[in-house]
Amino acid sequence: MPAYTIVTTSATEGSEAAEVSTLADEFVDTSEALGYSRRMAEEMVGMARQLMLDFDYSNVGLYEGDLLEEDLNPEHPSFIGIWVLDQDGAAFVTAEEFDAGEVEADAP
Structure with missing residues (x-):
């Protein structure tokens, strides 16, 4: 099984600090890793x-x-991509979309 790393970053309005957590695990494929990261985002x-x-x-x-x-x-x-979170929920942005500037990212 291939390994994937998931990095969660969160900060709230008005906060100077961000909480960052990283985990690595094995998944059957990219689809399974994507689903797991989606559940974390939700x-x-x-x-x-x-x-x-x-x-x-x-x-x-x-x-x-x-x-x-x-x-x-x-x-x-x-x-691979990033789940961008806001008040409306989580939306996935692929690496290609991110590179093309199709998302505004303030995170480090």
Whole structure:
């Protein structure tokens, strides 16, 4: 099974700090990793709604490979895509769309 790394980044309106978590796991294929990261993104949106938090920037990035020891960002060659979170929910942006500037990203 191939390994994938999922990076969650969240911050709320008015906060200078961001919480970043990284995990690597094996999935059957990209589709399964994408589904798992989607559920994580939806859970983050749900928690923000329950706590009545306004998003400043929050996302769930998906990378191919076990990359826990690397500095990951959307410019990394293993970047697959990112779930961009806002008050309306989670929307997936592929690496190609991200590179083309089809999303505004404030996250590090």
